[in-house]
Amino acid sequence: MKRVGISRRCAAAGVAAAALALACWSVRADAQQPQPPGTAAASGAGVEIEVLPVKGGVYMMVGAGGNAAVHVGPQGVLVVDTMTEAAADALLAAVERLAPGRPIRYVLNTNADPDHTGGNLKVAEAGSQLVAGNFAGQLGQSGAERAFIVAHESVLNALNAPRGTRRPVPFGALPTDTFFQNRKDMYFNGEAVQLLHIPAAHTDGDSLVFFRSSDVVATGDLFDTTAYPSIDLERGGHVNGVIEGLNTLIDVMVSEQFTEGGTMAVPGHGRISDEMDVVEYRDMVTIVRDRVQHMIGKGMTLEQINAARPTLDYDLRYGAETGPRTTAMFVEAVHQNLQPSRQSAR
Numbered sequence: 001m002k003r004v005g006i007s008r009r010c011a012a013a014g015v016a017a018a019a020l021a022l023a024c025w026s027v028r029a030d031a032q033q034p035q036p037p038g039t040a041a042a043s044g045a046g047v048e049i050e051v052l053p054v055k056g057g058v059y060m061m062v063g064a065g066g067n068a069a070v071h072v073g074p075q076g077v078l079v080v081d082t083m084t085e086a087a088a089d090a091l092l093a094a095v096e097r098l099a100p101g102r103p104i105r106y107v108l109n110t111n112a113d114p115d116h117t118g119g120n121l122k123v124a125e126a127g128s129q130l131v132a133g134n135f136a137g138q139l140g141q142s143g144a145e146r147a148f149i150v151a152h153e154s155v156l157n158a159l160n161a162p163r164g165t166r167r168p169v170p171f172g173a174l175p176t177d178t179f180f181q182n183r184k185d186m187y188f189n190g191e192a193v194q195l196l197h198i199p200a201a202h203t204d205g206d207s208l209v210f211f212r213s214s215d216v217v218a219t220g221d222l223f224d225t226t227a228y229p230s231i232d233l234e235r236g237g238h239v240n241g242v243i244e245g246l247n248t249l250i251d252v253m254v255s256e257q258f259t260e261g262g263t264m265a266v267p268g269h270g271r272i273s274d275e276m277d278v279v280e281y282r283d284m285v286t287i288v289r290d291r292v293q294h295m296i297g298k299g300m301t302l303e304q305i306n307a308a309r310p311t312l313d314y315d316l317r318y319g320a321e322t323g324p325r326t327t328a329m330f331v332e333a334v335h336q337n338l339q340p341s342r343q344s345a346r
């Protein structure tokens with residue numbers, strides 16, 4: 001069956017469509033129609049990928065798992081987050097339609113979750129490294145036949161020691177280039193790309209990816225327009241770190257006029273956003289944190305706090321009763337974080 005067109009999810013994913021003034025297309029792999037340059041998407045294994053132009057050389061891909069941010073330019077393609085393992089073929093097909101013949105040079109991971117790193121192996125193996133100077137001689141004319149995978153070292157550690165029922169990650173899916181400082185700088189496709197490590201937020205290994213010339217930030221799970229923050233207590237997550245990280249993101253972003261437009265954020269999940277969207281989210285997290293803190297101060301138990309509904313006025317937008325990220329999980333994590341012995345985010 002041929003399917004081409006603007007889907008409902010596609011429309012929902014785009015911020016202020018008039019501001020972008022660009023169509024978003026979604027196509028299944030069996031469609032035969034030629035695609036308009038730079039807006040096409042594709043599918044595989046039942047996964048449909050939609051592609052939205054964000055700004056400059058950056059596109060957002062929406063499919064299965066977290067959003068991917070894809071940077072396209074003369075040196076090739078850089079992919080921030082690789083969705084789920086099942087979506088990898090569709091993600092690669094979408095990249096090929098967006099940038100025909102351009103090799104994937106880098107994969108960046110904003111955190112270690114399987115919905116952000118699941119496609120690492122296939123996406124990296126489909127790419128090739130950009131090598132020059134002395135390295136070119138060592139690696140041969142064609143260079144190494146894989147893309148680099150860049151992430152904070154905590155991502156490598158987490159992928160190397162999977163929890164619960166998650167299968168061990170194949171060696172080829174692990175980051176090849178890690179950093180432990182608070183920032184890693186890269187230069188690719190004529191623009192500065194900065195990975196900013198956000199300590200102790202969603203996990204202990206979150207990074208923002210800031211495309212300085214394009215003026216776009218890929219935020220990973222620090223910012224999610226569809227849900228309350230996911231705070232992974234086992235991996236060092238902390239609500240105060242989420243708030244600090246959102247403040248860092250707000251520092252990086254600059255609004256255009258009347259607080260609209262300007263720097264754009266590609267969230268871990270949800271729609272493209274501007275600085276005010278992030279400010280509202282930061283305020284929401286701060287208000288809920290303070291309410292829970294106040295209730296703890298009054299001696300209320302977690303059960304009593306849940307019954308008092310500290311998120312009530314935000315539940316319509318971010319709440320969930322079922323699924324992997326419920327409102328109760330968020331409140332419980334905040335409650336845990338704010339116990340007197342765990343007040344610090346670091």
Ligand SMILES: [Zn+2]
Pocket residue numbers: 065066113115116221268269
């Ligand atoms: Zn996620």
